[in-house]
Amino acid sequence: xxxxxxxxxxxxxxxxxxxxxxxxxxxxxxxxxxxxxxxxxxxxxxxxxxxxxxxxxxxxxxxxxxxxxxxxxxxxxxxxxxxxxxxxxxxxxxxxxxxxxx
Numbered sequence: 001x002x003x004x005x006x007x008x009x010x011x012x013x014x015x016x017x018x019x020x021x022x023x024x025x026x027x028x029x030x031x032x033x034x035x036x037x038x039x040x041x042x043x044x045x046x047x048x049x050x051x052x053x054x055x056x057x058x059x060x061x062x063x064x065x066x067x068x069x070x071x072x073x074x075x076x077x078x079x080x081x082x083x084x085x086x087x088x089x090x091x092x093x094x095x096x097x098x099x100x101x102x
Contacts, residue, residue: 011053014093033068035075038086056092067094 056074061067071094075087082088 028064028068032064033071035072035087036079039079040085042085054089056089061094070094 058070058074061070071087071092074089074092078084078088079086
């Protein structure tokens, strides 16, 4: 429970920094990281009642190419092994910048 609170506070601080900074991290789109098309799309009603923040254990990346490779591997694992329609998370934060999955 304490760890979840820590991640929520960290996420809020990142959002506040992003909103107040002229150097907000660039969002990389699915097209940019060469992601697969989803099998199916089902949108959640808004506003969402719950946001889940989790840690994805992957190697670090220092280049756009390496980060994109890691995201493609996560997507492949989710779709091929877990039978998800698409990559699980809506956003991933990597070493060099934020990666958008939508």
